[in-house]
Amino acid sequence: MAKYKAPLRDMQFVLNEVFEADKLWASMEATQEVTPDLADAILEEGAKLTENELFPLNLSGDEEGCRFDQGQVFTPKGFKEAYQALSEGGWMGLGGNPEYGGQGMPKMLTVLFEEMLYASNASFTLYPALNNGATLLLDSHASEEIKEKFLPPMYEGRWIGTMCLTEPHAGTDLGLIRTKAEPKDDGTYSITGNKIWITGGEHDLAENIIHLVLAKLPDAPKGTRGISLFLVPKFKINADESLGDHNLVNCGNIEHKMGIKGSATCVINFDGSEGIMIGEPHKGLAAMFTMMNYERLSIGIQGLGLGEVAYQSAMDFAKERIQSRAPTGPKNPDKAADPILVHPDVRRMALNVRAFNEASRAFASYVGMQLDISKYHTDDTTRKHAANLVALLTPIAKAFITDRGFDATVEAQQIYGGSGYCSEWGAEQYVRDARIAQIYEGTNGIQAMDLMGRKVFANKGEFLAIFAKDVREFLQEVSGQEAMQPWVTALETELKRLESVTEAVIKAASENPEEIGAAAVDYLNLFGLVAYAYMWARMAKVAQDEVDADSSGFYAAKIQVSNHYLKRVLPRTLALEQQILAGAEVLMTLEEEAFYAE
Template sequence: MAKYKAPLRDMRFVLNEVFAADQLWASMEATQEVTPDLAEAILEEGAKLTENELFPLNLSGDAEGCRFENGQVFTPKGFKEAYRALAEGGWMGLGGNPEFGGQGMPKMMTVLFEEMLYASNAAFTLYPALNSGAALLLDSHASEEIKAKYLSKLYEGQWIGTMCLTEPHAGTDLGLIRTKAEPNGDGTYTITGNKIWITGGEHDLAENIIHLVLAKLPDAPAGTRGISLFLVPKFKIHEDDSLGEHNLVNCGSIEHKMGIKGSATCVINFDGSQGIMIGEPHRGLAAMFTMMNYERLSIGIQGLGLGEVAYQSAMDFAKERIQSRAPKGPQQPEKAADPILVHPDVRRMALNVRAFNEASRAFASYVGMQLDISKYHADDTQRQHAADLVALLTPVAKAFITDRGFDATVEAQQIYGGSGYCSEWGAEQYVRDARIAQIYEGTNGIQAMDLMGRKIFANGGKFLNIFTSDVRQFLAEQQGQTGMQDWCATLEVELKRLESVTEQVMQMGKENPEEIGAAAVDYLNLFGYVAYAYMWARMVAVAQPKATGAADDFYTSKVKVGQHYLKRILPRTLALEAQIQAGADVLMSLDEQAFYAE
């Protein structure tokens, strides 16, 4: 059976020892009230909620799935009660604006809680995750009147938000959307159109669903420059905040999916619904990116959470499973065979999963730290520095964490042998649930194009220089520290590799625009491996002086897992460099017709 305990020891290590969050929070006025004791209480209570309320519903929720009847969606048994526990505990507004009833916790805290949520029940977590993004968008772009009316209800979980972008003919290319918004002359708009793949578009968890919808005004320019953003509630809302008549927002169907079956993925029809504009006309996509970028980090954390629960469950299995004898002879001669972790190949899989999970946790927290600095720091230069890093790292956080998260669920499943293919062990569900994270919120290929095209090529590598300068500052601080020589030397080599490849791709891209797309995915992976090496170097720098050498010592284990990353995983950058240097011609030379069957 699957097993999950929130990895609080490692979370505390990352938060307090690696990134010294308490010092950062104390230095910023908006976060000064977040004391170490408060942070610890949030972690402890979050662990209790996710382990006791959400995790027990994961397997049954997957088996039951959502049910669609007469235009209504019913979530799996237990979801409504779990949602109520989440809402009543104030968790829906954990990172929300305190002015409107949110808890005001920094992103570094919400990142760790989101990991617990996704690990315990990924399908359920998508409902509150979309709500948090919707609330952030409104807090950033809506009028004070709209914020006062909607945010407290969203933070309380009484209402819940969604994101409505995709249409049957318009996915990545949102400039093609056809949903229309006709002005009514009273500040409202009539919204007509169809949206697909809407997470939580219809369900029975909250009394009202607040849709954030991309649509075009009658005078809209062509393409993405003509997109506006509208708030469209399922039920109209009276002046006193009571609910009125149905707003002609209808669910046409729900998708039958490979995984995340407890999450309602809906076709939503706006049949002359009434909405209000958020932000400025024709500037809706820019506003929506506030929510999309939040969700991209959140979906990265989905990959991490599933990798973590897959690892814990596989290790629980490995303790009891005995097969064959160790290569050096029996380790437990009193038994018929040895536990499978004596075998080097099983160790390889387990260490791969653990090394990626722990690096992903640190990387997600690092991005969260930059988000906090960019939002709350008093110094303009520091805020801009952090904002530039966020722009650079967001596509990496979404794509690299979800790719490695999926890899983690597959390798963890492999440890079970045939049992991992059977549903009662839970491993196959984690594989299915993790797969979607590589697809939605912008496919990982699109994230790679964003990184290579917009964040690197378009600004001549400016953002990359900020990142590499920060890493080199860390390396300078580690000179002479015991146990860090190998890390410092290797990481400097990898930084030079990344910089060299970047220059090559930018030069090739100037001569042939196809080179950007050809290099993008390999480049994002190269960047990700180097960024994770930086995370591991930071963790090892803290753990090395504290390691006792004892078998059960947390810091000793941390250093050893780091060595696995350094010696057996990081060398993958050599192959990625060669793949990138092969160029676009290898991909583009085969005639298009040759791809199709005769």
Template structure:
């Protein structure tokens, strides 16, 4: 059976030791009250909630799925009670603005709680995850009046937010949307149109659903420059701020999906619904990116959470599964066979999964740290430095973590052999649930093109130089003999990344097809180097503490790090050659030749 226990020791290692969050929080006025004791208490309580309330519903929620009857959606058995526990515990507003009832916890802390949520029940977690993004958007772009009206009940979990972008004919190219917003003359708008693939668009968890909808005004210019943003509640709001009569917002259907079956993915029809504008006319997409970028990191964490629970479950199976003898002779001669972890190939898979999981945890926390600095630090230059890093790293956090998370679920499933293909072990569900994370919130190919095109090519590598400078400042501290292999290899990988970047920028200046041709391989190369930086930081600290540690935690960290250094990082060699091969091999085949008559 599947198993999950929140990896608190590793989370605390990353938070307190690798990134010294307590020192950072103490240096910023907005986070000074977040002490190590408070952070530890939050993580421990979060572990209890996710292990005991959410994880037991994961398998059953997948088997039951959501039910659609006469325009209403009913979530799987136990979801309403679990959502109530989440809301009553104050978890819905964990990172929210304290002015409106949120708890104001830093992103470095909330990313770790999000990992627990996704690991324990990914489908359930999508409901609060969308609400977190919606409240962030409103806090950033709505008027004070709207914030006072909507944020408190959303932080309480009584109301819950969604994001309504996609239409049947308009996915990535949002400039093609047809949803209309007609001004009524009283400050409100009539919203008409259809949206698809709306996560949590209809359900029975909260008393009201707050839709954030992209639409176009009658005088909108063409393309993305003509998009405005509107808040459209499922139920209109009375004067006393209680939910009132139904708005013209209707669920037309729910999708039947490969995974995340406990998450309602809806067709939502706005049939002349009443809405209010958020932000300025024709500037809606810029405001929506506040939510989209939050969700991209969050979905990256979905990949990490599923990789972690898949690993834990596979290791629990591996302990008990006896098959054949170790190559060097029996390890358990009193038993008919040895546990499968004696076999090098099983260890290869297990170490691959663990190395990427722990690298992803550190990387997500690193991005969270930059978000905290960019939001709370008092120095303008420091804030801008962090914001530039966030811009660079967000597509990597979404795409690389979800790709590696999916790989982790597949390799973990492989460890089971045939048992992993059967539903009762849970492994196949993790594969199905992880697959969507590579697709929604902007497919990973789109993330790669964002990284290569907007974040690297457009500024001629300016953001990349900020990152490589930070890494080299760390390498200057790696003076011990034990860190020499890491320092030398990481410096070589930085140079490889810089050389490839320069080559693509040059080629792209002459032929724009080079950007898209290089994008995915470039993101993977960047991700491998970024994780090498994370692992170097973790190994350096572990080496300093290993001798005095009787638990074996730091020794294991060094060994897993060495696996990453020697058996995973060399993948950059192939990626470099793939990138330098250029676009010609992709673009010369005639279009007609792709089709089979």
């Protein structure tokens, strides 16, 4: 059966030992009250909630799915009560602005709680995850009046946000949207159009649903420069802030999908709904990017959470499953066969999964830390550098974590053998639930285009230089430490490889724009492997410092898993370099007609 226990020891290791969160929090006014004790207490309570309330609903939620009945959507049994527990415990506003009732916890802490949420129940977690993004958007771009009215109930979980971008003919290319917004005399707008695949567009969890909708004004310029952003509540809000009439917005249907079956994916029709503009006319997409960037990191963590629960469950299975004998002779002579972990190939799969999961956890926290610095640090240059790092690393956090998370669920499923294919063990659900994270929130191909085109080519590698400086400062720090020499050599080599490949692509793309798209996915994977090597080097350093005094085996295991990454995973960069340098020509020469079946 599936098994989940929040990996608290590893989370505390990342937070307190690798990134020394306490020092950072103490140095910034907005986070000064967050002590390691408080952070530990939040993680421990989060673990109880996710293990005891959400995880037991994961398999049943998948089996039951959501139900659509005459415009209403019913979530699986138990979701409503679990949502109530989440709201009443104050978890919906954990990272929210304290001025409006949020708890103001730093991002590098909340990413760890998010991992627990996704690991225990990914379908359920999408409802609060969308709300977190929506509140962040409103906090950043809405007027004071809107913030005072909408943020407190959204932080309490009484109202819950959605993100309405996609239309039947407009997915990646949002410049094509047709939803219209007509100004009305009272200052509001009449919104008309059809949105599809809206996560949590309708359900029975909260008393009101707050849709954040992209639409075009009558005088809108063509393309993405003509998009505005509107807040459309399911129920209008009366002057005394009680709920008023049902707005002209309704759910046309829900999708039947491969996975995340407990998450309602809705067709939402706006039939002259009353909407309020957020931000300035025609600048809606830029504002929506605040929410999309938040969701991208969050969806990355969906990949990590599912990779973690898949790993734990597979190891629980592997402990009991005995098949064949160890190549060096019986390890378990009293039994008919040895446990499957005696086989090098099973260990290869388990170590791959673990090496990526632990690096993903560190990487998500590292990006969270940069987000906190970019928001709260007093020094302008430090803040700007952190913001540039966030811009650079967000597409990697979304695409690399979800790709490796999906691989993790598949490798974990493989460890089960045939049992992994049968529903009762839970492993196949994790594969199905992880797959969508590579697709939505901008496909992973689009993330790679964003990285290569906007975050690297457009600034000629300026953001990459900030990342490289951070890595080299670390290498300088550990250069005298003998045990770290393999890491110093490998990381310096890999960084140089990344820099020289970057230079080659920038040069090639200056002559042929197709080179960006041709290199993008391989480049993101190369960058991801190097970034994870940096994470592993930082973890290995702490583990080397502590291993002699440790009797628990935690640090010794860290060093061994880091060696697996160094020796058996990182060399994948060699192939990626060759693939990238092969360029666009080989992709673009086959005539378009030759791709289509006769």
